Amino acid sequence: GAPVGSALCGSKDLIRRALRWRKMLGGGxxxxxxxxxxxxHALDHHVHRLADDHALAQRLAQGLADIDGLAVxxxxxxxxxxxxxxxxxxDLLAxxxxxxxxxxxxxxxxxxTHLDVDAAGIDRAIASTRAFFAQGATATSTRPAGSAVY
Structure with a gap:
């Protein structure tokens, strides 16, 4: 539930080194x-459900693992x-x-997987991926390689 995906906690020295690395790597x-x-807020209200997110990720990985053309x-x-x-x-992203x-x-x-993803969403992702590979996926994507889908 934390935006940007993470929070770093640690000693003052760890934070100082992390900030330096972020700056050296171009972090804004x-x-x-x-x-x-x-x-x-996420630490106070959502940590208990991390196990759910991890279980859903495993469900997704298992569902994608046996699709020819993919490697988890x-x-x-x-x-x-x-x-x-x-x-x-x-093409698959599109x-x-x-x-x-x-x-x-x-x-x-x-x-x-995160707080807005449920088992039905995982099942839809697996089914959509299977359908893509089953149809031969002849459609061409208009997205450049490496683009994000949001």
């Missing part, structure tokens, strides 16, 4: 107070990384978006 300044408030690379938390064969990732399934793609695809 954000409204940290607003993000910290949202992260605080990682599903350790609430994030599932999937490699798509033959450069078909952008297909999923038309079915209301949001994912991002840079190197492979990235699916994230």
């Amino acid at each position: 300044l954000r409204q940290s107070g607003l993000l910290a408030a949202a992260a605080h 690379r990682s599903a350790q938390t609430n994030i599932v990384f999937v490699d798509v064969a033959n450069g078909r990732g952008p 297909h999923l978006a038309r079915d209301g399934v949001l994912a991002t793609g840079l190197i492979g695809l990235r699916f994230v």
Whole structure:
């Protein structure tokens, strides 16, 4: 439930080093107070349901694992990384978006389960992906490779 996906907690030295690395890697300044408030709310109200997000990610990974043309690379938390064969990732992203399934793609695809994702949404993502590969996916995407679908 935290916007931007994470919050970093630690000693003053850890935070100092993290801020330096962020700056060296080109990270931008954000409204940290607003993000910290949202992260605080998530810690107070949503930590108990992280196990649900992780279980849904496992359900998604298992459902995608046996689809020819996909390889589940990682599903350790609430994030599932999937490699798509033959450069078909952008077409798959466009297909999923038309079915209301949001994912991002840079190197492979990235699916994230969170407080607004339920079992029905996972089942829809799996079914849409199966349909894409079953139809041969001849449609061409208008999205450039690596673009995000939101």
